[in-house]
Amino acid sequence: MNFKPQRIRDPLHNLIEFPRDPFNEAMWRVIQTREFQRLRRIKQLGFSELVYPGATHTRFAHSLGVFHTARRLLKIVEDRLEKGAYDLNKAQRALAAALVHDLGHGPYSHAFEEVGKRLNLLMANHEKVTDLLIKEGDICTALNGLGSGFASDVADVIKKSGTASIYGAVVSSQFDADRLDYMQRDRLMTGTHHGAIDFDWLLSNLEVGKVPYGADKEPVGEIETFVLGPKAIYAAETYLLGLYQLYTTVYFHKATRGAEKLFTELLSRVIKLAQDGSTRNTGLSANHPIIRLAKHPDDLKCTLALDDSVISGALSAMANSKDPLISDFSERLSNRHLFKCVDVRESLNQKLGSKELEDSGRPKNLKAINPRKRTSKRPNSVVEQDLRIYALDRACYAAEKRLTEFANENSQEVPKVLVDTTERSIYKQFDESKGPRNQIMIRPGFGDDKPIDVASISQVIKAIAPFKVLRVYMEDGDEKTKVFVDQIIKEEAKRCRY
Amino acid sequence: MPVLNSSKSDAENAADIIRDAGGKVVGKTRLQKVAYLLEISGLGCGFSFEYRHYGPFSEDLANAVVTAQIADLITEDERTAWWGGSYSIFKIISGSANFNINAARKRILELGMKANPISLELAATAAFLANEGDSDPWAETSKRKPEKAEKWLNEAKDLYATLKSVKNLPKQLPSI
Numbered sequence: 081m082n083f084k085p086q087r088i089r090d091p092l093h094n095l096i097e098f099p100r101d102p103f104n105e106a107m108w109r110v111i112q113t114r115e116f117q118r119l120r121r122i123k124q125l126g127f128s129e130l131v132y133p134g135a136t137h138t139r140f141a142h143s144l145g146v147f148h149t150a151r152r153l154l155k156i157v158e159d160r161l162e163k164g165a166y167d168l169n170k171a172q173r174a175l176a177a178a179l180v181h182d183l184g185h186g187p188y189s190h191a192f193e194e195v196g197k198r199l200n201l202l203m204a205n206h207e208k209v210t211d212l213l214i215k216e217g218d219i220c221t222a223l224n225g226l227g228s229g230f231a232s233d234v235a236d237v238i239k240k241s242g243t244a245s246i247y248g249a250v251v252s253s254q255f256d257a258d259r260l261d262y263m264q265r266d267r268l269m270t271g272t273h274h275g276a277i278d279f280d281w282l283l284s285n286l287e288v289g290k291v292p293y294g295a296d297k298e299p300v301g302e303i304e305t306f307v308l309g310p311k312a313i314y315a316a317e318t319y320l321l322g323l324y325q326l327y328t329t330v331y332f333h334k335a336t337r338g339a340e341k342l343f344t345e346l347l348s349r350v351i352k353l354a355q356d357g358s359t360r361n362t363g364l365s366a367n368h369p370i371i372r373l374a375k376h377p378d379d380l381k382c383t384l385a386l387d388d389s390v391i392s393g394a395l396s397a398m399a400n401s402k403d404p405l406i407s408d409f410s411e412r413l414s415n416r417h418l419f420k421c422v423d424v425r426e427s428l429n430q431k432l433g434s435k436e437l438e439d440s441g442r443p444k445n446l447k448a449i450n451p452r453k454r455t456s457k458r459p460n461s462v463v464e465q466d467l468r469i470y471a472l473d474r475a476c477y478a479a480e481k482r483l484t485e486f487a488n489e490n491s492q493e494v495p496k497v498l499v500d501t502t503e504r505s506i507y508k509q510f511d512e513s514k515g516p517r518n519q520i521m522i523r524p525g526f527g528d529d530k531p532i533d534v535a536s537i538s539q540v541i542k543a544i545a546p547f548k549v550l551r552v553y554m555e556d557g558d559e560k561t562k563v564f565v566d567q568i569i570k571e572e573a574k575r576c577r578y
Numbered sequence: 579m580p581v582l583n584s585s586k587s588d589a590e591n592a593a594d595i596i597r598d599a600g601g602k603v604v605g606k607t608r609l610q611k612v613a614y615l616l617e618i619s620g621l622g623c624g625f626s627f628e629y630r631h632y633g634p635f636s637e638d639l640a641n642a643v644v645t646a647q648i649a650d651l652i653t654e655d656e657r658t659a660w661w662g663g664s665y666s667i668f669k670i671i672s673g674s675a676n677f678n679i680n681a682a683r684k685r686i687l688e689l690g691m692k693a694n695p696i697s698l699e700l701a702a703t704a705a706f707l708a709n710e711g712d713s714d715p716w717a718e719t720s721k722r723k724p725e726k727a728e729k730w731l732n733e734a735k736d737l738y739a740t741l742k743s744v745k746n747l748p749k750q751l752p753s754i
Contacts, residue, residue: 197626205628240631241722292662295632296605296695299661301725473648481587516663 083108088144091137092265096148102226103172107147107179109222115183115213119143121387125266126188127339128330130416132270135330139182139189145265150178150257152283153250160288161246170247173230176223177237177251181258183219184209186383187391191340195347199355201373203383211235212380244303244517246288253517255286255306263323266330274325278315285312287523289531293516305517308534310525317540320507320520327504328547334421338553339413341498346398346409347391350374353403363401363410364394405494419498419553422565424483428475428550431573432468469545475576476550482568483552496561498553505546507535588642591623593651593670598679599687601670605695606640607632609668611702612690613639615741618705620748621683629710633703643668685744693737696726700734701741708752715754 083105086098098104110116119140128135154175158166184206186192196204203209213219214235223231236242237251250257260279267275289307294300308316330336347370350362354374364371369385376382398410412418483499490496507520521531535541554561586594595613596603603609614634616622625642627634646652655667690698700719707715716735720727727734742751 207629236721239629239722243724294659294661294663294696295607295699295726296665297659298695299659299663300696470648477589477645477648 090141090145090148092145092261092268093148096144103175106222106225107176109225110176110179110219111144113218113222115217115219115384116140116143116180118384118387119182119185121389122185122187122189123388124262125270125330125336126191126388127336127343128266128270128333130339130418131333131335132272132330135266135270137265137269139185142261142265143179143182145261146181146257147175147179149261150175150250153255153257153260153286154247156283156286157246157250157288160286167247170245172226173233173237174247174250176226176230176234178257180214180219180223180234181210181238181251182206183213184211187386187388188340188343191343192347192386194340194344195351198344198348199351199377201351201377203373203378203380207238209380209383210238214238216380244305246304246306249305249517253305254520255282259323263319263326266326267322270330272326272329274329275322277319277322281315282308282312282319285309285315289521289523291516291519291521291531303516305521307521307523307531310523313522313534313538316520316522316534317538320534320541321544324504324506324544324547332502332504332547332549334423334551335418337500337502337549337551338418338421338498339416341500341553342409342413342418343391345495345498346406346413349403349405349409350398353406361402362406363398363403368394368397370394408494420556422552422554422562423550424479424552424565424569425472425476425548425550427569428479428573428576429472431569432472432475432576471576473548475572476548478575479568479572480550482572483565486564486568487552496554496558497565500551500553501549503546503548506544507541586623587645588623588625588638589645589649589651591625592639592642593646594623594676595687596652596668597670598676598683599691603668603691605665605667607695607699608690608693609643610635610639611695611698612687614702614706615686615690615751616683618709618749619682619686619741619744619751621680621686627706629706633699634706682744682746682748686741686747689737689741689744694730694733696730697733697737699723700726700730701738704734704738704754705752708754715752 083100085100086108088096090096098108117140120138122139123129123135124137124139124142125132125135154171157171186196186204186206186209189206193204193206195201214223214231220231223234237248240248240252249255263275263277264279285308287307287309288304290302291305291307292299292301293303350364350370351374353359353362354371359366359371362371369382369390373379373382373386395410395414398406399414401407401410480499480501483497487495487497487499508518520534522534522537523529523531524537552565554565595609595616599612603612611633613622613625613636614627617625617627625636625639627636629635643652643654647654650671653669653671655669656664657667659665693701700723703723704715704719707718712718716731719734720731738751738754742753
């Protein structure tokens, strides 16, 4: 077949080009497969469009953007490495991995994974599905057009298998192509003005460096990764702040999380009923893809038959279900008639600082506070802030326990309350789950000039406490539950005053 | 997974692991991997694990450790390792020692506390891959972690053999 060069117009990157050569031809074939085209029907941000109507962009567009960004990163790698050191084979594996890294996502991505966790659905794990798709079927055939074993090598890049190299950092690191694309794309498509990053400056200051790593106290060696030059410290801060703000304003938006909670309960109930032989109570036919998945949870084909459009298309049928939860939650998701949110943490935060508590609770009962905090040698204002956050955390912990008990006691038919907790740190110096590449290392430009962690030189990064969420969702107008929740907030605020 | 005490919260279960390990655990990797080995030998508390950079990892356990600090059950002291990275020391700060600890659980924890963290990571990774259906988990572990396997794989195999020989495990560790 005579491959014609291809171009795709992208709202973020403008032209994404596939010139005439065997590698780009293979990538173009990957894009034409049924499995890749399915990503057109999976929204990148799931329910965020309920808050930001423009955020209907798909994992298809994002995947193309990651591919394009990876190509730019690899050009930097090629430029920075010594002459002859650039390995084209490894670069192509990384580039292909960037294109296919999201293939396994299910409908409403992370909310679906939550259902999978709850019901132990093997195929709800997107990494597992991605791995299978790369190694089997049309994607595998298209990739292996570049040589037998190429598909398996691409799967290894995604699994971070093998000796860590800078090519892997293109696919998985603090400056990987995935994050560099989604931060900009999500900002553009939601229309939020938060989360801006200095993309070109970051890229022009990226270098290839080595970072020591180990497990606990034991050193292993060094890992090759991206390092920022000394002029990029503020761009690095902006980058981290930008991501943090996207979490606080977009990804953790209360309405989005509320819709996800309804979705998780809805889909869990449908699948459970189908598995228990009560399909007729779900409102769906025995042949519906959701029911087929429930009956064959380990079947890859059944998993791939699900996408956002299948779920949203099923809502009207499920709204007629005999099961009160299924009918109610389907109607709510269809019409954006969500549960009302009470931000418990924020309410406690306000109460902990209220005049009422000033009068009744202070000066502080320091014995109730974590002793480690009391011995701090930091300025009083910092200790005060730590104490406050600690008191708030304790109040949230106690409130969450009581709210969860209440939720469990009232979850038989339609849950009275749905409890939501999550958190996001602006930056973790080292994360056991993600490894050394998830550090941001900066060459300071002084002393021995060895790369150091951004957190050790940025006062901004050090100063920002994790964003924590404790919210409950309940039916609007359920005054009895509202009074109960308010009472818990009031009692725990009093109990945990500092 | 069997649950030792389903009435306890995740934070309490996380604190129990530290308590049963002698009141102190050095390293997040060590804590995660011993918790995984307890789970798959039927001596855990229901934490679910998935594959991450350092092998089997439980987000729930990681969160529970944070919550356990808020609840004043444990402390976490973060220190800098000589090679430049950081590591944590977890200590129990409330409750007395558990004198009714299951002997097999105690033995698994003892072995986990004594082991080199990288050998422990490799052993737990191989066990995880075996449970995922991998036909040659040691080979796959070596492929995924070549630098670590080069130096510590034999030690990991010895450790795993010792773990597997622990008597009265409610669930046998996979044969690999």
